[in-house]
Amino acid sequence: MSEMITADLVDLELDRSADTKEAASRALAERMVALGRVTDLDGFLADVAAREAQMPTGLDGGIGIPHCRSAHVTEPTLAFGRSARGIDFGAPDGPADLIFLIAAPAGADDAHLTILSSLARQLMDAEFTGALRSAPTAAEAAALISGEDAEPAASEPAASEAPAAPDAPADPVQDSSGSPDEPFRIVAVTSCPTGIAHTYMAAESLENAAREAGVEITVETQGSAGFTRLDPAVIAAADGVVFAHDVPVRDKDRFAGKPTVDVGVKAGINRPAELLAEVREKAARGETTAPAGPTPVDNAGDSGDGYGTKLRKWLMSGVSYMVPFVAAGGLLIALGFAIGGWKIDKAPSVAEHFIWTDHTSWAALLFQIGGLAFAFLVPVLAGYIAYGMADRPGLVPGFVGGSVAVTIDAGFLGGLAAGLLAGAVVMGIQRVRIPAVLRGIMPVVVIPLISSAVVGFLMFLVVGKPIASLQSALTDWLEGLSGANAVILGVILGLMMCFDLGGPLNKVAYAFAVGGLAHPTDGSLKVMAAAMAAGMVPPLAMALATTVRGRLFTKTERENGKAAWFLGASFITEGAIPFAAADPLRVIPASMAGGAVTGALSMAFGCTLRAPHGGVFVVPLIGQPFLYLVAIAAGVGVSTAVVILLKGARKTTPSGPAADETVPAEKRTPATV
Numbered sequence: 001m002s003e004m005i006t007a008d009l010v011d012l013e014l015d016r017s018a019d020t021k022e023a024a025s026r027a028l029a030e031r032m033v034a035l036g037r038v039t040d041l042d043g044f045l046a047d048v049a050a051r052e053a054q055m056p057t058g059l060d061g062g063i064g065i066p067h068c069r070s071a072h073v074t075e076p077t078l079a080f081g082r083s084a085r086g087i088d089f090g091a092p093d094g095p096a097d098l099i100f101l102i103a104a105p106a107g108a109d110d111a112h113l114t115i116l117s118s119l120a121r122q123l124m125d126a127e128f129t130g131a132l133r134s135a136p137t138a139a140e141a142a143a144l145i146s147g148e149d150a151e152p153a154a155s156e157p158a159a160s161e162a163p164a165a166p167d168a169p170a171d172p173v174q175d176s177s178g179s180p181d182e183p184f185r186i187v188a189v190t191s192c193p194t195g196i197a198h199t200y201m202a203a204e205s206l207e208n209a210a211r212e213a214g215v216e217i218t219v220e221t222q223g224s225a226g227f228t229r230l231d232p233a234v235i236a237a238a239d240g241v242v243f244a245h246d247v248p249v250r251d252k253d254r255f256a257g258k259p260t261v262d263v264g265v266k267a268g269i270n271r272p273a274e275l276l277a278e279v280r281e282k283a284a285r286g287e288t289t290a291p292a293g294p295t296p297v298d299n300a301g302d303s304g305d306g307y308g309t310k311l312r313k314w315l316m317s318g319v320s321y322m323v324p325f326v327a328a329g330g331l332l333i334a335l336g337f338a339i340g341g342w343k344i345d346k347a348p349s350v351a352e353h354f355i356w357t358d359h360t361s362w363a364a365l366l367f368q369i370g371g372l373a374f375a376f377l378v379p380v381l382a383g384y385i386a387y388g389m390a391d392r393p394g395l396v397p398g399f400v401g402g403s404v405a406v407t408i409d410a411g412f413l414g415g416l417a418a419g420l421l422a423g424a425v426v427m428g429i430q431r432v433r434i435p436a437v438l439r440g441i442m443p444v445v446v447i448p449l450i451s452s453a454v455v456g457f458l459m460f461l462v463v464g465k466p467i468a469s470l471q472s473a474l475t476d477w478l479e480g481l482s483g484a485n486a487v488i489l490g491v492i493l494g495l496m497m498c499f500d501l502g503g504p505l506n507k508v509a510y511a512f513a514v515g516g517l518a519h520p521t522d523g524s525l526k527v528m529a530a531a532m533a534a535g536m537v538p539p540l541a542m543a544l545a546t547t548v549r550g551r552l553f554t555k556t557e558r559e560n561g562k563a564a565w566f567l568g569a570s571f572i573t574e575g576a577i578p579f580a581a582a583d584p585l586r587v588i589p590a591s592m593a594g595g596a597v598t599g600a601l602s603m604a605f606g607c608t609l610r611a612p613h614g615g616v617f618v619v620p621l622i623g624q625p626f627l628y629l630v631a632i633a634a635g636v637g638v639s640t641a642v643v644i645l646l647k648g649a650r651k652t653t654p655s656g657p658a659a660d661e662t663v664p665a666e667k668r669t670p671a672t673v
Contacts, residue, residue: 056090
């Protein structure tokens with residue numbers, strides 16, 4: 001910290017030169033320019049103003065913290081000003097007399113950002129701010145801020161440490177289970193647009209309020225210095241959740257199903273006690289958020305994950321971002337075919353030829369919009385695989401590599417390779433130690449430039465052509481599938497689609513099927529049809545089973561069965577997850593059996609599908625639609641029979657309204673889905 005602020009960066013009489021927040025920022029920024037810490041005064045102040053426009057930086061207690069990350073900053077710097085009259089920074093309680101201008105380079109390293117984060121926490125200490133108000137000289141103020149003479153700051157917990165539970169809380173709080181011996185447990189996430197100040201001040205404020213209330217709290221600060229995900233066990237044990245954020249919470253599904261308070265980051269700073277009380281009230285009422293989706297995607301994976309687990313998460317990151325493009329583009333293309341016929345792909349560009357009263361023009365419009373959306377499939381896949389590996393720096397080389405894959409006809413397989421290459425190249429560059437003067441341009445110039453050039457070279461001249469040849473061979477193989485070979489592929493697709501009900505294996509099979517739609521052939525259209533048909537089987541089978549043998553299912557499962565009819569008909573395989581979570585050893589094998597039958601029959605019947613999604617609602621776009629429905633019905637019948645047989649073989653069978661009490665949710669075996 002001593003390198004970030006010196007006496008030359010302190011103005012104890014700021015009100016002599018500034019009476020507005022803009023003037024105060026300029027006065028302090030001029031000191032940074034004089035020391036060579038800022039290269040372009042006006043450019044830097046524009047970045048400060050842009051950050052201020054997102055949210056006022058005034059805080060209760062007479063504090064103003066204008067701050068930003070800027071390419072015009074050469075090294076992390078802190079300037080401090082004191083104003084006797086006070087300057088309005090938008091705080092609810094009035095003007096600020098302590099002003100901190102925090103400047104971080106666009107590519108500041110984690111160590112410097114952690115120091116700035118520690119300062120943000122210190123500002124929540126009344127003794128620290130009181131000492132700054134009484135500091136007689138600029139040198140003493142600088143020393144106090146840098147920690148050389150600041151005892152209050154030394155006792156503060158580090159940004160990465162979880163707060164310790166109080167030894168003897170004054171007001172023990174019962175947890176949601178009603179036990180008087182255990183305090184109420186809360187997990188929280190704080191974040192702000194720049195991730196420097198408000199993120200950590202909100203965390204400190206929540207921790208202080210929790211100590212006073214006798215509440216245990218663990219805060220995940222999603223700041224610029226990176227963040228460490230909370231231990232899943234800590235989240236599972238929590239009785240409530242507080243989100244204090246102005247940017248989206250990363251991996252928010254981890255906290256689903258718990259009482260939650262969701263507010264802006266300034267609320268976490270200004271009224272933490274109210275937030276803690278609110279989440280406790282929600283817990284007392286039993287008010288929770290919706291359960292998590294089946295396959296939340298984590299970036300990069302936890303540090304303790306094995307390579308195989310990390311690889312799965314990286315690939316799932318790409319697939320999860322790709323699916324919306326597939327759904328939108330594919331359905332628009334299918335609608336174009338449905339309205340305009342199979343020759344609509346030969347229509348001229350609607351930008352040059354469009355007749356408002358001609359239905360074929362509208363069909364061409366839908367088809368061409370869908371084609372453009374679908375063209376993003378491989379670049380988005382590659383870009384977000386790289387994002388899963390290396391975060392935002394991986395996006396540019398990932399998209400570039402994916403575009404090269406499209407150019408050289410390497411297809412879906414080329415996108416996978418490009419994404420992995422891009423992530424690996426960026427991770428390699430990030431490990432290289434570079435001079436401090438270059439850190440500011442690393443994320444916006446150096447990393448995108450070098451990584452894009454390397455990935456482009458590898459894709460064009462090294463690995464791209466072999467992958468394109470493999471993709472071509474795979475396409476030819478699919479085109480030539482017939483008889484027993486086609487049926488075997490259908491069985492495999494069906495098993496994969498139904499094994500984890502929307503999980504990684506399901507997504508791999510689905511991505512394989514969708515990849516063939518980029519250059520559709522008769523074989524690839526058969527694969528798409530088999531994949532969708534098999535994916536519809538599990539929820540439809542569970543819905544049918546709860547209808548014909550309701551006594552084998554709990555009351556909650558019978559209610560879920562009603563919704564599963566629509567989910568299955570819409571090709572939402574996840575509709576079977578509640579049943580698999582309660583009884584995986586019976587539901588999953590039954591689903592796989594039916595999915596294999598449906599996949600095999602769909603391939604044997606020669607059914608084709610040009611839409612990547614839609615379920616029964618796109619039956620008019622299916623080749624051999626009657627036989628396609630027969631294949632689905634056969635698989636549903638098999639799965640229903642198997643699950644009823646397996647459940648009926650149990651020695652004890654929950655039934656009637658008391659079934660939910662017989663098998664409480666917390667005692668059920670979780671599914672691996």
